[in-house]
Amino acid sequence: MKKNSRLPKNYNLQDFDRPSVTVDIVVFSILNGVLKILLIQRNILPFKGSWALPGGFVKMKETLDQAASRELLEETGIKKIYMEQLYTFGDIKRDPRTRVITIAYLALLPTTNVGLKADTDVADVKWFSVNKLPALAFDHQSIVSVALDRLKAKLQYSNIVKGLLPLTFTLGELQKTYEAVLGHPIDKRNFRKKIHSLDLLTPLEKLREGSSHRPAALYKFRSRDLVFFD
Amino acid sequence: MKKNSRLPKNYNLQDFDRPSVTVDIVVFSILNGVLKILLIQRNILPFKGSWALPGGFVKMKETLDQAASRELLEETGIKKIYMEQLYTFGDIKRDPRTRVITIAYLALLPTTNVGLKADTDVADVKWFSVNKLPALAFDHQSIVSVALDRLKAKLQYSNIVKGLLPLTFTLGELQKTYEAVLGHPIDKRNFRKKIHSLDLLTPLEKLREGSSHRPAALYKFRSRDLVFFD
DNA sequence: TGAATAGTGTCTTTCAGACAATATGCC
DNA sequence: GGCATATTGTCTGAAAGACACTATTCA
Numbered sequence: 001m002k003k004n005s006r007l008p009k010n011y012n013l014q015d016f017d018r019p020s021v022t023v024d025i026v027v028f029s030i031l032n033g034v035l036k037i038l039l040i041q042r043n044i045l046p047f048k049g050s051w052a053l054p055g056g057f058v059k060m061k062e063t064l065d066q067a068a069s070r071e072l073l074e075e076t077g078i079k080k081i082y083m084e085q086l087y088t089f090g091d092i093k094r095d096p097r098t099r100v101i102t103i104a105y106l107a108l109l110p111t112t113n114v115g116l117k118a119d120t121d122v123a124d125v126k127w128f129s130v131n132k133l134p135a136l137a138f139d140h141q142s143i144v145s146v147a148l149d150r151l152k153a154k155l156q157y158s159n160i161v162k163g164l165l166p167l168t169f170t171l172g173e174l175q176k177t178y179e180a181v182l183g184h185p186i187d188k189r190n191f192r193k194k195i196h197s198l199d200l201l202t203p204l205e206k207l208r209e210g211s212s213h214r215p216a217a218l219y220k221f222r223s224r225d226l227v228f229f230d
Numbered sequence: 231m232k233k234n235s236r237l238p239k240n241y242n243l244q245d246f247d248r249p250s251v252t253v254d255i256v257v258f259s260i261l262n263g264v265l266k267i268l269l270i271q272r273n274i275l276p277f278k279g280s281w282a283l284p285g286g287f288v289k290m291k292e293t294l295d296q297a298a299s300r301e302l303l304e305e306t307g308i309k310k311i312y313m314e315q316l317y318t319f320g321d322i323k324r325d326p327r328t329r330v331i332t333i334a335y336l337a338l339l340p341t342t343n344v345g346l347k348a349d350t351d352v353a354d355v356k357w358f359s360v361n362k363l364p365a366l367a368f369d370h371q372s373i374v375s376v377a378l379d380r381l382k383a384k385l386q387y388s389n390i391v392k393g394l395l396p397l398t399f400t401l402g403e404l405q406k407t408y409e410a411v412l413g414h415p416i417d418k419r420n421f422r423k424k425i426h427s428l429d430l431l432t433p434l435e436k437l438r439e440g441s442s443h444r445p446a447a448l449y450k451f452r453s454r455d456l457v458f459f460d
Numbered sequence: 461t462g463a464a465t466a467g468t469g470t471c472t473t474t475c476a477g478a479c480a481a482t483a484t485g486c487c
Numbered sequence: 488g489g490c491a492t493a494t495t496g497t498c499t500g501a502a503a504g505a506c507a508c509t510a511t512t513c514a
Contacts, residue, residue, distance in 0.1 A: 017290050018248040021331055060247050060329050064320035088318045088333050090294035099290050101251055101333075103318050172465070189468070190504060197502085213464040214511040402492075419495070420477060427475090443491040444484040 019090075019099040023068040024055030024140065026086065026147035027078065028181075029109040029127065030164055035180045036127040037144060038109070039136070040075055043123040046096050047137035051128075053144070055102065056121075068105040076125050077117035082163030083107040087146050094139045104143045106150055108163030111177075155181055157230040159200050162221045170208050170216035171195065198229055249320075249329040253298040254285030254370065256316065256377035257308065258411075259339040259357065260394055265410045266357040267374060268339070269366070270305055273353040276326050277367035281358075283374070285332065286351075298335040306355050307347035312338040312393030317376050324369045334373045336380055338393030341407075385411055387460040389430050392451045400438050400446035401425065428459055 027038040039051040054075040058067040064085065073079045086104040094100065117125070128134065130148060133141070154160045155178060164177050175191050195201065202222050207215040257268040269281040284305040288297040294315065303309045316334040324330065347355070358364065360378060363371070384390045385408060394407050405421050425431065432452050437445040
């Protein structure tokens with residue numbers, strides 16, 4: 001260990017024995033009415049061949065949010081989706097190589113955008129149902145668990161569900177999304193009463209076409225931002 | 231930059247250009263019925279002489295929680311209080327020296343324990359009212375703001391207020407604590423109705439002594455853990 | 461006309477919020 | 488008795504939750 005001359009005299013020595021810092025992203029999406037998580041199959045050590053969350057090292061000249069977006073794009077081809085910081089995991093032995101602290105992110109992909117591409121460090125990219133996950137690398141199972149709790153909670157007091165839906169959608173699709181995340185059925189009339197009372201949606205002129213039954217009215221969210229209620 | 235031989239071949243090169251990692255702690259306490267935050271006056275660069283949150287570098291062989299506890303003890307003499315991870319701040323320029331990512335913690339000190347001692351790196355340790363804070367070093371003002379939001383929110387759906395109170399307390403003291411944090415008065419009858427309906431408290435046999443008026447019944451929290459309701 | 465989903469209203473219960481009078485202990 | 492705080496209940500309005508039938512489109 002040698003002294004870095006740019007730094008002030010009293011600069012803490014620990015600075016020279018630093019943990020690595022990564023980001024990991026839990027991407028949720030609804031496929032066929034089921035809540036899924038995006039996992040990559042690792043092509044490199046450690047845990048080569050295991051399924052894991054997309055993620056990687058934070059660069060010196062990017063923020064944490066930028067690192068999360070970049071890693072997601074690099075490893076899965078996904079960009080411009082809803083993301084928020086979730087929690088930071090720093091157990092000493094969570095990575096067998098060395099000390100790695102990871103800032104976990106929660107991300108939501110609308111049902112429509114589902115074109116995936118695998119990176120070089122990645123053998124494969126796949127969607128898994130949240131209740132049929134394979135064994136995960138590192139402590140990624142804990143991260144997923146925290147992410148799912150956060151998503152369920154936030155569904156109740158914000159319009160975060162917007163991130164899981166396409167730009168326009170029917171009330172039935174909205175309800176199915178809630179049910180898929182929460183894992184239980186919801187009464188249709190109470191649900192619609194509640195949604196309408198919150199005044200979050202704008203009805204469109206058009207109806208959903210192409211079904212072999214009565215077409216439903218289409219809606220979109222009034223606000224582009226995250227809105228809290230309750 | 232040279233290669234670390236312990237690491238696998240494909241190990242990411244960024245590993246050798248790592249951000250520093252710190253923890254910072256927002257300690258809240260109620261003093262004279264007012265919500266206060268504990269600040270230290272920095273005795274070292276950068277921001278020497280400025281007020282800042284207690285905190286410091288994370289060591290290689292301690293978890294983030296341990297780092298937060300250790301730094302708080304070292305810089306203020308406080309130990310064994312309620313602490314939870316708050317949020318991670320990673321803007322590129324938040325520290326003028328170099329890239330520093332900090333994991334912020336929220337901590338609560340009961341009204342009774344108020345013996346403070348200053349560390350060598352610390353010129354002074356003082357309590358400040360949350361709405362009369364001095365200019366703070368780094369991005370610590372943002373951190374305080376997030377911490378206050380979290381504390382207010384969590385007061386509404388958990389027994390987190392426990393961390394601000396001594397082991398036994400009266401309903402009046404409990405209500406004053408809520409009022410100090412939330413910043414507005416609460417109706418006494420509605421407050422007591424709600425508290426009793428939640429069934430979080432156990433009444434003690436004893437009454438609060440030493441006042442020149444009718445003594446109030448003493449209570450303690452039923453559970454030692456954080457409990458969620460609503 | 462049958463299949464499939466869309467769309468709608470009432471009743472009950474629970475909870476939040478407004479509001480004031482009496483009780484107790486100490487001086 | 489005066490002061491200071493403790494303790495207690497009712498009414499009203501809003502929202503949550505249980506519950507079932509009619510409407511529309513297409514095949």
